[in-house]
């Protein structure tokens with residue numbers, strides 16, 4: 001049952017349904033013409049930077065607005081505010097200790113370098129590491145054919161369960177993040193079918209509690225992938241909660257007080273509020289309500 005789901009999942013991530021073409025390769029060709037490692041990495045840079053700071057490009061011009069994950073938003077009526085996890089406000093980062101620590105991931109230029117299609121101003125910062133890891137990880141998820149070769153480095157970060165272990169993330173937060181990925185993708189011309197398949201796969205892989213170890217990054221073998229870890233998260237259909245030994249430490253992360261080192265973010269994004277962005281909610285939601293997000297997403301897309 002479960003392994004069938006995972007096969008279907010990786011299939012939907014790896015290929016664009018009937019054509020068996022990778023999402024990454026397909027849209028690299030569409031947007032940047034030459035389907036090589038440089039351009040595939042650029043595609044992931046455009047996508048991830050847009051997810052983070054909202055739409056910023058003029059060439060290609062965005063087909064829709066993307067608020068991004070750093071502004072206050074809402075997901076299914078619930079307020080979402082992810083910035084405190086990124087700017088050092090919360091003691092929510094895992095650095096191997098028994099509890100979370102404060103890290104400012106906007107420590108190398110904030111939004112400014114991202115607007116120039118760069119991860120950070122320099123290469124020795126928390127911001128550089130996080131952004132490049134996101135390009136690499138999503139590059140593998142979207143099946144970039146040059147992943148790990150040429151200008152496309154392989155992912156060398158931690159498992160999703162352990163990276164997000166002290167964040168106490170719930171369905172609204174993970175749902176909002178995935179929604180921004182979907183909006184960023186459509187803003188670059190990714191079809192609704194492809195976005196639905198990818199969003200459904202992200203939800204299935206990361207949006208459930210206690211999911212069993214599965215392979216996402218081949219070099220890393222099977223890893224724990226649940227990002228949604230708090231008690232509001234739906235339980236995986238084949239839960240292995242005992243494999244998440246730290247789940248008793250998943251509590252609402254504390255805030256850095258006067259004694260913390262967290263200061264201003266230096267972030268140059270407008271503090272607009274994103275609300276009512278619901279382009280994909282209906283589809284992803286109905287998929288989940290059906291026979292399972294990924295298998296459902298495939299059936300949905302094939303039916304069209």
Ligand code: HEM
Pocket residue numbers: 082085086093094105129130133134137138156157158159160163164167169173174177178202206227
């Ligand atoms: C589909 C959902 C998500 C995916 C695929 C994802 C993916 C990733 C990846 C690949 C990393 C790099 C880990 C490393 O370098 O070891 C990361 C780190 C991080 N993510 Fe997520 N993420 C997701 C949702 C979220 C959400 C909802 C938040 C909420 C704030 C979040 C906050 C962070 C933070 C703060 C880090 C830095 C962690 C650290 O270096 O300690 N992520 N994420």
Ligand SMILES: *[C@@H]1O[C@H](CO)[C@@H](O)[C@H](O)[C@H]1NC(C)=O
Pocket residue numbers: 011015020
């Ligand atoms: C496309 O992928 C499916 C499932 O991964 C596989 O069964 C099929 O043989 C592939 N078709 C082609 C033409 O490669």
Ligand SMILES: *[C@@H]1O[C@H](CO)[C@@H](O)[C@H](O)[C@H]1NC(C)=O
Pocket residue numbers: 021025026029035145
């Ligand atoms: C991109 O290149 C890879 C390998 O170099 C190839 O398998 C794939 O079919 C190409 N895709 C497109 C859309 O050109």
Ligand SMILES: *[C@@H]1O[C@H](CO)[C@@H](O)[C@H](O)[C@H]1NC(C)=O
Pocket residue numbers: 032033034036037038039150151
């Ligand atoms: C990929 O193609 C672009 C031109 O579109 C070129 O600038 C770049 O050097 C090429 N990268 C590789 C690795 O060949």
Ligand SMILES: *[C@@H]1O[C@H](CO)[C@@H](O)[C@H](O)[C@H]1NC(C)=O
Pocket residue numbers: 055056057062063064065066
């Ligand atoms: C984002 O995209 C929307 C819709 O195309 C546009 O109206 C808005 O000006 C863009 N914002 C930025 C900062 O480019």
Ligand SMILES: *[C@@H]1O[C@H](CO)[C@@H](O)[C@H](O)[C@H]1NC(C)=O
Pocket residue numbers: 096097098161162165224243244245246
């Ligand atoms: C549990 O916590 C320890 C110490 O912080 C860490 O090394 C380990 O990777 C964590 N396990 C999981 C499944 O996140």
Ligand SMILES: *[C@@H]1O[C@H](CO)[C@@H](O)[C@H](O)[C@H]1NC(C)=O
Pocket residue numbers: 209210229230231241242247248
């Ligand atoms: C933590 O793990 C226990 C069993 O090991 C499980 O019963 C419980 O549901 C888990 N809690 C969360 C929030 O995942």
Ligand SMILES: *[C@@H]1O[C@H](CO)[C@@H](O)[C@H](O)[C@H]1NC(C)=O
Pocket residue numbers: 259
């Ligand atoms: C601030 O917190 C650190 C540990 O987080 C502690 O070692 C230090 O003594 C604290 N300083 C003050 C002034 O409370």
Ligand SMILES: *[C@@H]1O[C@H](CO)[C@@H](O)[C@H](O)[C@H]1NC(C)=O
Pocket residue numbers: 070071072081083271272
């Ligand atoms: C988000 O809202 C909170 C309170 O509702 C506010 O303190 C914070 O400044 C807002 N953040 C942004 C980026 O607008």
